[in-house]
Amino acid sequence: MQLPTLVSNLPTPCLLLDINKLEANIKHLSEHIGALGGSLRPHVKTHKSIDVMRKVIEGGNTEGITVSTLKEADYFFENGVTDILYAVSISPDKLSHVQHLMMAGCDLKIILDNIDVAKLVASYGERNGICFKVLIELDTDNHRSGVDPEGDELIEIAAIIDGSKGTSMLGVMTHAGESYHCNTPESLLEISHLERDRSVLAADRLKDVKLPCPVVSIGSTPTALSIDDLKGITEVRAGVYTFFDLVMAGVGVCQHKDIALSVLASVIGFQHAKGWIITDGGWMALSRDRGTSGQTIDYGYGLVSTIDGHAVNNLIVRQANQEHGILSNLTTVNSVRPATLNIGSHVQVLPNHACSTASQYSKYYVVDGDHVIAEWDRINGW
Numbered sequence: 001m002q003l004p005t006l007v008s009n010l011p012t013p014c015l016l017l018d019i020n021k022l023e024a025n026i027k028h029l030s031e032h033i034g035a036l037g038g039s040l041r042p043h044v045k046t047h048k049s050i051d052v053m054r055k056v057i058e059g060g061n062t063e064g065i066t067v068s069t070l071k072e073a074d075y076f077f078e079n080g081v082t083d084i085l086y087a088v089s090i091s092p093d094k095l096s097h098v099q100h101l102m103m104a105g106c107d108l109k110i111i112l113d114n115i116d117v118a119k120l121v122a123s124y125g126e127r128n129g130i131c132f133k134v135l136i137e138l139d140t141d142n143h144r145s146g147v148d149p150e151g152d153e154l155i156e157i158a159a160i161i162d163g164s165k166g167t168s169m170l171g172v173m174t175h176a177g178e179s180y181h182c183n184t185p186e187s188l189l190e191i192s193h194l195e196r197d198r199s200v201l202a203a204d205r206l207k208d209v210k211l212p213c214p215v216v217s218i219g220s221t222p223t224a225l226s227i228d229d230l231k232g233i234t235e236v237r238a239g240v241y242t243f244f245d246l247v248m249a250g251v252g253v254c255q256h257k258d259i260a261l262s263v264l265a266s267v268i269g270f271q272h273a274k275g276w277i278i279t280d281g282g283w284m285a286l287s288r289d290r291g292t293s294g295q296t297i298d299y300g301y302g303l304v305s306t307i308d309g310h311a312v313n314n315l316i317v318r319q320a321n322q323e324h325g326i327l328s329n330l331t332t333v334n335s336v337r338p339a340t341l342n343i344g345s346h347v348q349v350l351p352n353h354a355c356s357t358a359s360q361y362s363k364y365y366v367v368d369g370d371h372v373i374a375e376w377d378r379i380n381g382w
C-alpha cells in the first residue's frame with residue numbers, strides 16, 4: 001500500500017505517533033538523566049518497535065534495553081540490540097529460550113526474587129554448561145514483586161547465585177510502581193528517593209558480606225523524571241515517557257500537549273437527544289484500560305484532542321463498545337455537538353495508557369503535523 005501523505009486520508013481507526021513529541025520526550029528524559037551523570041536502560045514495552053528504539057538511542061545516554069517479554073528480546077536482538085535485561089521474574093520453563101538467545105550472542109540478563117527459583121536457575125545453568133547473569137528484584141515500595149531490601153532472603157538468594165557456576169550475581173533492580181499513584185511533585189520526589197535509597201541499601205548490604213552487586217537498576221517514568229540525585233545507581237529504566245499518556249499527565253509528569261500517541265477515529269453517527277457523538281474508535285481501538293478512573297479527572301476511555309494536544313469541547317470517550325466509541329462532554333452529559341464534527345470528521349483520542357492502546361495495533365503512522373511521514377511496525381504477544 002502506498003503511504004497516504006495526509007492524516008486525513010488514513011483509514012480509521014488507526015494509531016498515530018507524533019514524531020516531534022516523541023523526539024522531545026526522549027530528549028527530555030535523556031537530558032535529565034545525563035545531567036545527573038546517569039544512564040538509561042530504556043524499557044521497550046511501551047513501543048515494541050525498533051524504529052522508536054533507534055530514536056531513543058539517537059537521543060543519547062542509553063546503555064542496553066529492558067524488555068518485558070522474551071518475544072521482545074528475540075525481536076530486538078534480531079534487529080541488532082545485544083544488551084538486554086528481561087525484567088519479569090524468570091519462570092523456569094523459559095530458561096531454554098534464554099539459553100538459546102545467550103548462545104546466539106545476546107547479552108541477556110534475567111531477574112528473580114525467590115530462593116527456589118534461584119536454585120532452579122543455578123542447577124539448570126550447571127547442568128547445561130551455561131552461566132545466567134542474574135539481578136535480584138527488590139520490593140522498594142510494597143507495590144508488586146521483589147524481596148525486602150532489608151530482609152535475610154536478599155542475602156540468601158545472592159549467596160546461591162554467587163555460589164553456583166550456573167549463575168553470576170549481577171546486582172539488584174526495582175520498579176517503584178506505586179509512583180503511578182502520586183500526583184504532587186513532593187510525593188514524586190519522595191517515592192523516587194525511596195526507590196533509590198532502598199536499592200542502594202540492598203546493594204550496600206550485599207557488599208558488606210562480600211557478595212558482588214555491580215548493577216543497581218531502578219526506574220519508572222514518574223521516578224525517573226523526578227529523581228534529583230543518582231548516587232549509588234548505575235542505570236535507570238523507563239518506558240512510557242517516550243509516548244506519555246493521560247495517566248502520566250494525571251500523575252503530573254507531562255502535559256496533554258506532550259502525549260505523542262493518539263488514536264484517529266471517524267465520526268459515524270449522533271444521538272442528539274443524549275448529546276452523544278458516535279465514532280468508530282471503540283475499546284478495540286483504544287483498549288479497555290481505564291487507568292484514569294482512579295485519578296482526579298477520569299477521562300473515560302480517552303480525551304478527544306486536536307493535533308496540538310488541545311481538548312475539543314472537553315469531549316471524552318465516555319463509553320466504549322467493541323467498535324463504537326461514545327463521545328460526550330467531560331463535565332455535562334448533554335453536550336452540544338461541536339459545529340466542526342460531522343459524519344466522517346476525524347477525531348484524535350489521547351489514550352489513558354499508551355502501552356495498552358499501542359498493543360491493539362501492529363503499526364504506527366508516524367506524523368509530522370498533518371503529514372504522514374512513515375509507517376513503523378511494532379510487535380505484540382509473547
Ligand SMILES: Cc1ncc(COP(=O)(O)O)c(C=O)c1O
Pocket residue numbers: 043046066087088174175219220221222237238239240241
Ligand atoms: C520492571 C520494570 N521496569 C521499568 C518499567 C518502566 O516503567 P514506565 O513505563 O513507567 O517507564 C516497568 C513498567 O512496568 C517495569 O515493569
